[in-house]
Amino acid sequence: xxxxxxxxxxxxxxxELAHVASRRDGRRSGTPRVAxxxxxxxxxxxxxxxMVILLSIFVIWPLIYSLYLSxxxxxxxxxxxFVGFQFYQYVLESxxxxxxxxxxxxxxxxxxxxxxLIALLIAxxxxxxxxxxxxxxxxxxxxxxxxxxxxxxxxxxxxYQDQGVVNWFLSLINAGPVAWLNxxxxxxxxxxxxxxxxxxxxxxLIMLAxxxxxxxxxxxxxxxxxxxxxxxxxxxxxxLLKNILLYLFVTGFTxxxxxxDLPLVMTNGGPVNATTTPNLFIFxxxxxxTPYSTSFSLTAALLLFVVLxxxxxxxxxxxxxxxxxxx
Amino acid sequence: MSAPTIARATTAAxxxxxxGLRRGDRNRFLKWLGVVLxxxxxxxxxxxxxxxxxxxxxxxxxxxxxxFPDMWDPKNYIEIAQDPQFARAMIVTFIGAIxxxxxxxxxxxxxxxxxxRLDFAFKRFWWVFCIMPMFIPSMAILLTSFVVVAxxxxxxxxxxxxxxxxxxxxxxxxxxxxxxxxxxxxxxAALIDGCSRWQIFLKIFLPQSAAVFVVxxxxxxxxxxxxxxxxxxxxxxxxxxxxxxxxxNFRSDRGPQWGLLMAGxxxxxxxTIVLVLFFQRYIVNGVRISGIK
Numbered sequence: 048x049x050x051x052x053x054x055x056x057x058x059x060x061x062x063e064l065a066h067v068a069s070r071r072d073g074r075r076s077g078t079p080r081v082a083x084x085x086x087x088x089x090x091x092x093x094x095x096x097x098m099v100i101l102l103s104i105f106v107i108w109p110l111i112y113s114l115y116l117s118x119x120x121x122x123x124x125x126x127x128x129f130v131g132f133q134f135y136q137y138v139l140e141s142x143x144x145x146x147x148x149x150x151x152x153x154x155x156x157x158x159x160x161x162x163x164l165i166a167l168l169i170a171x172x173x174x175x176x177x178x179x180x181x182x183x184x185x186x187x188x189x190x191x192x193x194x195x196x197x198x199x200x201x202x203x204x205x206x207y208q209d210q211g212v213v214n215w216f217l218s219l220i221n222a223g224p225v226a227w228l229n230x231x232x233x234x235x236x237x238x239x240x241x242x243x244x245x246x247x248x249x250x251x252l253i254m255l256a257x258x259x260x261x262x263x264x265x266x267x268x269x270x271x272x273x274x275x276x277x278x279x280x281x282x283x284x285x286x287l288l289k290n291i292l293l294y295l296f297v298t299g300f301t302x303x304x305x306x307x308d309l310p311l312v313m314t315n316g317g318p319v320n321a322t323t324t325p326n327l328f329i330f331x332x333x334x335x336x337t338p339y340s341t342s343f344s345l346t347a348a349l350l351l352f353v354v355l356x357x358x359x360x361x362x363x364x365x366x367x368x369x370x371x372x373x374x
Numbered sequence: 375m376s377a378p379t380i381a382r383a384t385t386a387a388x389x390x391x392x393x394g395l396r397r398g399d400r401n402r403f404l405k406w407l408g409v410v411l412x413x414x415x416x417x418x419x420x421x422x423x424x425x426x427x428x429x430x431x432x433x434x435x436x437x438x439x440x441x442f443p444d445m446w447d448p449k450n451y452i453e454i455a456q457d458p459q460f461a462r463a464m465i466v467t468f469i470g471a472i473x474x475x476x477x478x479x480x481x482x483x484x485x486x487x488x489x490x491r492l493d494f495a496f497k498r499f500w501w502v503f504c505i506m507p508m509f510i511p512s513m514a515i516l517l518t519s520f521v522v523v524a525x526x527x528x529x530x531x532x533x534x535x536x537x538x539x540x541x542x543x544x545x546x547x548x549x550x551x552x553x554x555x556x557x558x559x560x561x562x563a564a565l566i567d568g569c570s571r572w573q574i575f576l577k578i579f580l581p582q583s584a585a586v587f588v589v590x591x592x593x594x595x596x597x598x599x600x601x602x603x604x605x606x607x608x609x610x611x612x613x614x615x616x617x618x619x620x621x622x623n624f625r626s627d628r629g630p631q632w633g634l635l636m637a638g639x640x641x642x643x644x645x646t647i648v649l650v651l652f653f654q655r656y657i658v659n660g661v662r663i664s665g666i667k
Contacts, residue, residue: 090571091494098485101541106507109518195600197618215439352514
């Protein structure tokens with residue numbers, strides 16, 4: 048979930064925690080503990096009304112409207128003209144759309160595995176600490192998560208300047224300077240770093256919660272058998288964290304694929320479209336105001352939605368089914 | 375047991391204890407080293423931002439490289455804080471964030487209570503209806519949301535920043551999860567005493583929601599404070615410019631005044647960081663409430 052409408056961001060992160068929680072509570076609280084005689088239609092409808100009305104106007108209606116508009120040619124001068132699936136064909140035949148999808152996938156491939164690996168290492172480390180040190184570390188690691196993507200963007204642009212601190216570190220080992228954001232080869236990895244940094248806190252906390260659920264006795268007996276950290280992680284932690292890892296992988300993947308703010312502020316898609324993620328491509332084609340750009344960008348957004356929706360549904364089914372191993 | 379055996383046993387134990395101590399010391403040292411290294415690298419960018427805010431125009435980017443400023447001069451911080459546009463953006467965004475948070479807590483907690491504790495017609499349908507937006511990628515509705523608010527004449531108002539995001543499936547889900555776990559006995563007792571559902575919600579559930587409201591409320595506050603894409607689409611009036619909009623456009627508006635920009639970014643990042651540090655205990659508890667520990 049990228050923070051586009053002001054409702055996601057940390058709320059999204061809290062929700063991610065809640066997802067994991069619900070997976071656990073699911074079996075217990077599948078049937079809400081409400082007595083039948085307490086049925087109360089009027090109050091209930093009054094209570095859900097504001098939410099239902101707002102969601103209808105600002106989520107459901109825009110979605111239907113998108114579907115509707117994607118079938119029409121819209122211009123200021125003429126009445127909308129129905130064109131069926133023509134725009135879907137345009138988008139699917141547009142090399143820039145596919146290029147942006149490639150950029151999005153490459154970006155996700157840089158951000159998600161690296162982010163999860165770092166988070167797993169930090170979480171494993173925090174688990175070994177005393178209570179006070181652990182709570183200090185949890186807060187420290189969480190701090191970047193509350194920094195806005197815009198602040199992170201301008202900050203990293205500053206750090207990537209020719210005379211900036213990143214090139215100074217490089218000069219200490221006699222390398223560089225690198226024009227990080229002006230070079231098509233380095234621009235995307237350079238944007239991936241702040242993305243990992245921003246996501247680290249929440250990923251670490253979720254993993255830590257999962258780690259704490261694994262009984263210590265497993266590790267103790269493994270240690271007695273002489274298994275080192277790598278072996279314990281590979282044979283105990285990863286299999287038992289399977290659900291959480293899968294969940295983090297998919298939410299991280301869909302979020303990375305939808306990244307908009309970082310490339311928008313840091314490079315605006317350049318150099319030569321090397322950082323034009325799918326959402327940035329859609330956003331920019333919406334704003335560039337060429338004929339039919341509205342319908343075109345809406346259609347691209349819907350096609351992306353189909354892909355992402357399919358991934359999400361698939362994975363949430365996987366997680367909610369109890370097939371996966373449980374500790 | 376003969377004397378020599380005992381002696382040998384004690385020395386062996388002694389040796390083991392001594393070695394254990396040494397190993398314990400080394401472990402403790404390694405742990406501290408890990409804590410320091412991880413904290414430093416995670417917090418470095420933020421520290422760097424704050425340090426750059428203290429640097430003069432010629433120091434902030436120069437070769438040869440300079441890590442710390444010659445003089446810790448808060449000039450940039452004072453200048454940006456007195457900048458009318460920056461100050462206005464901070465205040466306007468703050469007011470918006472407070473209203474947004476209050477409204478979203480009210481609306482989402484009401485719906486969460488009804489969906490968790492009440493039984494009503496078509497409940498399952500409304501549950502799916504309220505939770506479905508969680509699975510809709512924001513880009514799929516962003517553009518038409520813009521068209522919709524434009525048609526409603528909401529562009530360039532505070533309302534366009536606040537209203538569209540107030541109802542949040544994610545928050546409602548989180549709050550409902552919390553309400554599901556409240557014991558039913560209290561509720562039943564209150565009903566027997568003749569309380570209405572509204573009274574139960576307002577007098578029993580809300581007072582117990584403080585901790586979860588802090589977590590969810592900080593989420594709302596941050597979502598509003600950190601919003602960028604929605605404001606740049608819908609706000610062109612300089613009087614309503616949001617703080618992230620101001621910072622995001624700073625380089626194109628005013629050129630590369632890095633010291634000033636870093637000072638402004640530091641000031642803009644501070645409120646959320648302070649909030650989290652201040653309520654850190656609640657956030658940890660909030661995570662525990664949700665069943666994660």
